[in-house]
Amino acid sequence: MTIPKGFLKFVGKRAVLLLISLVIAIYISILLANFGGLIDEMVKADLLMSITMNVRNNPAYQGLTASERQRIIDSMYQAALEARGLNTPFLVRSLYHLKNALTMDLGTALYLTSDSGSKQVRLIILERLPQTVMLFTTVTVINFFLNLLGGLFIARKYGSKIDKAIAALAPTSVIPGWVYGIFLILIFYTWLHVLPPGGLVDYPPPKDPFLYFLSVLKHMILPMLSWIIAGLFLGLYSNRTFFLIFSTEDYVEVARAKGLPPRQVDMGYVMRPTLPSIITGLSLAVIGSWGGAIITETVFDWPGLGRLLAAALSYPDPPVIVGEVAIYAWLLTLTVLTLDVIYAFLDPRVKVWGG
Amino acid sequence: MGWLKTGSSKPSAGLKGVLREVLSYKSAIAGIVILLFLIGLSVYTMVTIPLPEAIQAWRSSEAWSRNPRNAQPEWIELFYGRRLPRTIKVSLGETKASEVLREDGTLSVSWVIHFNYDYDDFPSEIIVFFNSSYVEKPVVEIYWIRPDGDEILLKKHSLRRPDDRLYLSNDLGLELKLERLFESKIGKKPNFTVTVEKGLFSEYSQDPRVLKGVYGMRLEATLSKNDVLNAELVVYGTVHGLAGTDHLRRPLIIGLLWGAPIAMSFGLTTALLTTSLGLIIGTISGWYGGKIDSVIQRIVEINAVLPFLPILILLTTFYRIDLFIILLSVVVLSIFSLGIKGTRILVMQIKSYPYIEAAQAYGASNMRLILFYVIPKILPPVVPGMISSVPGFVFLEAGLSYLGLGDPFLPTWGKIISDAQTNGAFYKGMYYWVLEPAFMLILTAIAFALIGMALERIVNPKLKEL
Numbered sequence: 001m002t003i004p005k006g007f008l009k010f011v012g013k014r015a016v017l018l019l020i021s022l023v024i025a026i027y028i029s030i031l032l033a034n035f036g037g038l039i040d041e042m043v044k045a046d047l048l049m050s051i052t053m054n055v056r057n058n059p060a061y062q063g064l065t066a067s068e069r070q071r072i073i074d075s076m077y078q079a080a081l082e083a084r085g086l087n088t089p090f091l092v093r094s095l096y097h098l099k100n101a102l103t104m105d106l107g108t109a110l111y112l113t114s115d116s117g118s119k120q121v122r123l124i125i126l127e128r129l130p131q132t133v134m135l136f137t138t139v140t141v142i143n144f145f146l147n148l149l150g151g152l153f154i155a156r157k158y159g160s161k162i163d164k165a166i167a168a169l170a171p172t173s174v175i176p177g178w179v180y181g182i183f184l185i186l187i188f189y190t191w192l193h194v195l196p197p198g199g200l201v202d203y204p205p206p207k208d209p210f211l212y213f214l215s216v217l218k219h220m221i222l223p224m225l226s227w228i229i230a231g232l233f234l235g236l237y238s239n240r241t242f243f244l245i246f247s248t249e250d251y252v253e254v255a256r257a258k259g260l261p262p263r264q265v266d267m268g269y270v271m272r273p274t275l276p277s278i279i280t281g282l283s284l285a286v287i288g289s290w291g292g293a294i295i296t297e298t299v300f301d302w303p304g305l306g307r308l309l310a311a312a313l314s315y316p317d318p319p320v321i322v323g324e325v326a327i328y329a330w331l332l333t334l335t336v337l338t339l340d341v342i343y344a345f346l347d348p349r350v351k352v353w354g355g
Numbered sequence: 356m357g358w359l360k361t362g363s364s365k366p367s368a369g370l371k372g373v374l375r376e377v378l379s380y381k382s383a384i385a386g387i388v389i390l391l392f393l394i395g396l397s398v399y400t401m402v403t404i405p406l407p408e409a410i411q412a413w414r415s416s417e418a419w420s421r422n423p424r425n426a427q428p429e430w431i432e433l434f435y436g437r438r439l440p441r442t443i444k445v446s447l448g449e450t451k452a453s454e455v456l457r458e459d460g461t462l463s464v465s466w467v468i469h470f471n472y473d474y475d476d477f478p479s480e481i482i483v484f485f486n487s488s489y490v491e492k493p494v495v496e497i498y499w500i501r502p503d504g505d506e507i508l509l510k511k512h513s514l515r516r517p518d519d520r521l522y523l524s525n526d527l528g529l530e531l532k533l534e535r536l537f538e539s540k541i542g543k544k545p546n547f548t549v550t551v552e553k554g555l556f557s558e559y560s561q562d563p564r565v566l567k568g569v570y571g572m573r574l575e576a577t578l579s580k581n582d583v584l585n586a587e588l589v590v591y592g593t594v595h596g597l598a599g600t601d602h603l604r605r606p607l608i609i610g611l612l613w614g615a616p617i618a619m620s621f622g623l624t625t626a627l628l629t630t631s632l633g634l635i636i637g638t639i640s641g642w643y644g645g646k647i648d649s650v651i652q653r654i655v656e657i658n659a660v661l662p663f664l665p666i667l668i669l670l671t672t673f674y675r676i677d678l679f680i681i682l683l684s685v686v687v688l689s690i691f692s693l694g695i696k697g698t699r700i701l702v703m704q705i706k707s708y709p710y711i712e713a714a715q716a717y718g719a720s721n722m723r724l725i726l727f728y729v730i731p732k733i734l735p736p737v738v739p740g741m742i743s744s745v746p747g748f749v750f751l752e753a754g755l756s757y758l759g760l761g762d763p764f765l766p767t768w769g770k771i772i773s774d775a776q777t778n779g780a781f782y783k784g785m786y787y788w789v790l791e792p793a794f795m796l797i798l799t800a801i802a803f804a805l806i807g808m809a810l811e812r813i814v815n816p817k818l819k820e821l
Contacts, residue, residue: 178757
């Protein structure tokens with residue numbers, strides 16, 4: 001099978017457009033995270049201050065006159081600026097940051113460190129990523145299939161009591177997960193004393209790996225539950241409505257009239273044409289979950305990427321902020337491009353490359 | 356002006372129709388009732404507690420010194436089935452003092468004040484506030500008179516400053532004295548730790564039991580001729596007002612009340628601006644096409660790649676955090692959302708409709724076509740979306756406040772929840788502190804959600820059938 005030339009051209013054009021968006025987005029985040037160069041000034045002031053203090057307190061320089069001392073301070077300050085690249089103007093530096101962020105060379109953090117003591121942004125992020133994926137990606141996938149299969153089930157029971165109950169409960173999903181999280185903590189921690197209010201593991205952490213795993217699992221219950229509840233009713237309701245709309249299509253009626261079993265009708269005739277949008281939804285949700293959730297992680301004191309970002313934002317620590325945003329933006333862009341390509345290739349209705 | 360007539364009369368008839376239809380949904384009626392209640396509450400709040408006063412009161416600690424710390428709301432009694440203590444304030448000023456003029460020209464003064472205590476629980480704290488002016492620091496002797504007639508010397512105290520305070524609850528010496536008193540009265544160690552509150556208000560028994568009746572406090576002082584001494588005894592309760600108090604003794608009701616207009620105005624304004632500006636941008640993109648369209652589409656894509664909350668936080672801290680800047684930042688980040696792609700496609704379809712062509716034929720300008728011909732056509736499906744987006748913005752503001760990134764001056768619901776969590780409400784079981792603001796948030800969100808969903812069904816007939 002040969003790949004049509006028009007298709008390659010389409011993919012190339014799409015890739016270029018998405019990459020331009022990516023570059024601009026990351027550059028905006030660099031400008032914002034550095035407060036348009038303000039952070040550089042703060043770092044410079046800190047440097048000058050600490051060098052001045054060092055020289056003043058150093059007994060070796062005590063005998064020198066004020067102007068000689070000032071000269072030493074100046075030369076040390078210049079050297080420090082050069083070592084950090086701070087002697088070039090911010091605009092130039094921002095382009096340098098951009099190149100680094102685009103090539104995933106994330107550099108070192110200003111203030112934050114990883115638990116192992118490293119200032120490497122890459123290591124800091126990698127240390128937090130597993131916790132976030134473990135919690136939020138899991139719950140995103142669970143939510144997705146729960147709502148999908150539940151929605152299909154309820155669509156089949158159209159008009160029943162459960163169907164009406166779900167429709168009536170759908171407005172509860174405007175309440176975000178973190179608010180449910182607060183309620184769950186009140187119930188299961190404050191009132192019943194059965195589950196921990198937050199954190200990753202018990203303190204002190206169990207030595208045995210299996211017990212450690214169980215302890216982490218125990219700490220995951222409430223945050224996961226809060227997101228499941230938050231997404232449940234609206235998720236069920238909108239999936240149900242989605243399937244109902246699709247199940248009134250003529251070809252589904254025909255399949256039913258042929259006497260196909262309901263299961264086969266659901267899977268082969270209702271679900272199948274909706275598959276592209278379902279896959280899009282799932283992949284975007286999974287990518288979104290990798291950013292963690294700032295508020296939910298704060299409520300549950302969960303050491304993931306969201307909390308890291310919150311900490312980086314409050315310092316502020318631009319390399320960490322830019323690092324997280326860059327990873328997120330890259331993942332999202334690649335996913336969107338991949339989906340575009342797959343659909344353009346598979347769906348005969350999307351004849352984007354002409355012909 | 357023919358177009359104006361049809362243009363203006365039709366939507367109003369439609370509006371009436373829509374209203375009638377909305378009222379046919381029970382859920383929408385519930386939503387409207389809640390919304391009216393919240394609007395009423397907001398108006399009442401803004402009239403009775405003007406914002407500058409509310410902010411000042413919320414930020415000052417001195418104003419609330421006579422309020423109990425972390426007190427539950429008064430109605431909580433219904434769940435306990437006991438009468439919980441209110442705060443009792445008795446001032447010396449009202450009672451007549453007995454005065455004896457000594458030979459050296461000083462006055463020996465004594466006051467007795469009484470108050471009735473018939474609650475089923477012990478008070479939370481006892482403080483004596485002094486308010487005096489003197490030449491030489493007077494020494495005050497304070498006696499406690501129990502309903503059973505016993506009199507206890509609480510403290511011999513030399514005033515440290517004119518507005519001195521005597522924190523009786525923290526007085527370890529007094530605690531020890533009361534413990535010994537209990538031991539001698541019942542012949543053995545009591546089963547409970549004799550705190551100052553329990554020691555002063557309990558029967559002499561093995562277990563703490565509130566002794567109800569009329570209590571008294573006698574103050575004796577030696578003053579010079581022109582000295583003035585006044586004191587106020589405050590026996591702090593464990594409940595306060597409609598909403599209780601927080602760790603800084605502030606009545607939560609102020610924060611809860613003011614949270615309503617703040618949350619509602621933030622949610623509504625943001626929803627309105629976001630939806631209408633998004634609509635206009637989407638329409639321009641679809642109407643003009645070409646370069647304008649592709650620039651707008653690129654902006655949408657850039658915006659989609661940026662994570663919303665972190666960029667929002669960066670934008671707000673970049674300037675300064677206040678509610679208006681947060682609102683503007685949210686609007687800026689939301690108007691180029693993926694949602695405008697839908698508007699754009701709709702407009703592209705409408706553009707080829709005959710009535711547009713007809714209008715173009717008689718020379719209507721683009722501006723006029725967009726404002727009077729295209730937007731009215733695509734408005735109906737947008738309105739429910741706008742109403743439904745309000746809760747999201749309300750919770751966004753609450754979330755930012757919860758993170759400590761909201762407006763630093765305004766009392767908001769998110770801030771109360773955050774205060775509660777950081778001050779151990781979960782750990783100490785102070786449910787009211789968390790549940791009250793959470794309840795208000797949910798009430799507001801549900802009201803808009805109910806109305807929005809009903810509207811969605813009305814304008815989207817496909818949903819109505821289902």
